[in-house]
Amino acid sequence: MVQLLDSDITTREVLEWHGVHLFHCQVSSCSQKLRIFLALKGIDWESHPIELRTGENFQPYFLGINPRALLPVLVHNGDVHIESNDIIEYLEATFPEPPLIPAGFEHKxxxxxxxxxxxxxxxxxxxxxxxxxxxxxxxxxxxxxxxxxxxxxxxxxxxxxxxxxxxxxxxxxxxxxxxxxxxxxxxxxxxxxxxxxxxxxxxxxxxxxxxxxxxxxxxxxxxxxxxxxxxxxxxxxxxxxxxxxxxxxxxxxxxxxxxxxxxxxxxxxxxxxxxxxxxxxxxxxxxx
Ligand SMILES: N[C@@H](CCC(=O)N[C@@H](CS)C(=O)NCC(=O)O)C(=O)O
CATH class of the missing domain: 1.20.1050.10 (Glutathione S-transferase Yfyf (Class Pi); Chain A, domain 2)
Incomplete structure (x- = not known):
């Protein structure tokens, strides 16, 4: 699971954020996957669009929450998570209902x-x-x-x-x-x-x-x-x-x-x- 350490995060303002925040982009496949997941779960989230087309993901503000310069990024109650599948597994554990990982099939x-x-x-x-x-x-x-x-x-x-x-x-x-x-x-x-x-x-x-x-x-x-x-x-x-x-x-x-x-x-x-x-x-x- 890739949750950034406090010392990895240079965009410090996100540490104060409450709730579920998603940095994402309309055409990004990993963002689309995550948005479907959030919709099926019924999780409320705050949107922070990042424009890949103009290279916004390479700007210092974004690198401060993901040094890999990749979308999506989840900020949940001030914790920063990267890697879409890790984010999904984290959210599944945090918001178990309705289950989107069948019981007993976690490893698979x-x-x-x-x-x-x-x-x-x-x-x-x-x-x-x-x-x-x-x-x-x-x-x-x-x-x-x-x-x-x-x-x-x-x-x-x-x-x-x-x-x-x-x-x-x-x-x-x-x-x-x-x-x-x-x-x-x-x-x-x-x-x-x-x-x-x-x-x-x-x-x-x-x-x-x-x-x-x-x-x-x-x-x-x-x-x-x-x-x-x-x-x-x-x-x-x-x-x-x-x-x-x-x-x-x-x-x-x-x-x-x-x-x-x-x-x-x-x-x-x-x-x-x-x-x-x-x-x-x-x-x-x-x-x-
Ligand atoms: N393994 C990463 C891959 C993330 C990734 O490559 N995201 C793409 C969008 S789907 C991205 O941000 N690309 C950067 C770019 O196009 O500049 C994950 O699952 O989060």
């Missing part, structure tokens, strides 16, 4: 959430090639990236090892070469393997774990929406997952998180049409 859920987290850079690789690209402003400003590199924020009292992974990703995305075809192909293969297993499970089961709706369904629902938006053929490759996805999407808490703003829809359709003309679409790169 933890492992499945870890697996989902391990795919996060693959998700970014796919979406930064086919959804959020350079000219839409998502690639990082050089100055902000340098600021982030030199920031000496700490997590659990030590310089954060995760930071080098983040920097490597943004350096590659910012480079002349950008996100390579090879990394897209590898990312899609990782998703395909994980979703193949889910598809087998969902052939007979209504939900992924423990026979009831859980945080694992929420997490995969969000991933499926993002990769499908990028061009991943969810219905063709994983028909049971696709049916499960459609069932979840009928719920208001889920649907509202995966209905992109008209402006984003327009930009992405335009981008993907251009990529198709240039034979650089998802299908062109991945094949089939």
């Amino acid at each position: 859920v933890h492992d499945l959430l870890q697996m989902e987290n391990d795919l996060h850079l693959d998700l970014r690789t796919i979406t930064f090639r086919f959804v959020f690209v350079e000219d839409e402003g998502f690639v990082k400003d050089r100055k902000l990236l340098d600021q982030y590199k030199t920031d000496n924020g700490r997590v659990n009292g030590v310089p954060d090892s995760r930071k080098s992974v983040e920097i490597a990703f943004w350096e590659q995305a910012n480079s002349e070469e950008g996100i390579t075809d090879e990394s897209v192909i590898a990312a899609v293969a990782n998703f395909r393997a994980a979703l193949f297993e889910l598809d087998e499970k969902l052939a007979s089961d209504k939900y992924i774990v423990g026979g009831q709706l859980s945080v694992v369904d929420i997490a995969w629902f969000i991933y499926c929406s993002h990769i499908e938006f990028a061009g991943y053929p969810l219905t063709d490759w994983h028909p049971n997952v696709s049916r499960w996805y459609t069932r979840l999407k009928a719920k208001e808490e889920f649907a509202r998180e995966v209905s992109p703003a008209p402006q984003l829809l327009h930009e992405v359709h335009h981008l993907q049409a251009r990529q198709a003309e240039e034979e650089r679409s998802f299908r062109d790169i991945v094949g089939e």
Whole structure:
């Protein structure tokens, strides 16, 4: 569980805050996952929007509550929690009703959430090639990236090892070469393997774990929406997952998180049409 130490927190005002506060962004997958969780739990929370597009997450105020520069961040009664799945497990323990981790399946859920987290850079690789690209402003400003590199924020009292992974990703995305075809192909293969297993499970089961709706369904629902938006053929490759996805999407808490703003829809359709003309679409790169 990643709860920052008092000495890690340089944005001191949050220490005085009461209740549940969430730093989040509309289009961030981890924020969407958490907002569905909060809605299903009926937890009241105060919103602190952070704009990834303008690099607000690399500004000193935000680095003072998450030196990793990542969303979401939870502040609960002055304690600062980072890492979306840790936040979810913390909130589940703090607000147990209604349960979104089935009793007796805590370890299994933890492992499945870890697996989902391990795919996060693959998700970014796919979406930064086919959804959020350079000219839409998502690639990082050089100055902000340098600021982030030199920031000496700490997590659990030590310089954060995760930071080098983040920097490597943004350096590659910012480079002349950008996100390579090879990394897209590898990312899609990782998703395909994980979703193949889910598809087998969902052939007979209504939900992924423990026979009831859980945080694992929420997490995969969000991933499926993002990769499908990028061009991943969810219905063709994983028909049971696709049916499960459609069932979840009928719920208001889920649907509202995966209905992109008209402006984003327009930009992405335009981008993907251009990529198709240039034979650089998802299908062109991945094949089939
Ligand atoms: N393992 C982290 C991943 C968090 C993450 O990568 N968040 C993305 C949004 S979904 C982010 O903040 N990206 C920074 C950026 O795009 O500048 C978690 O689960 O919280």
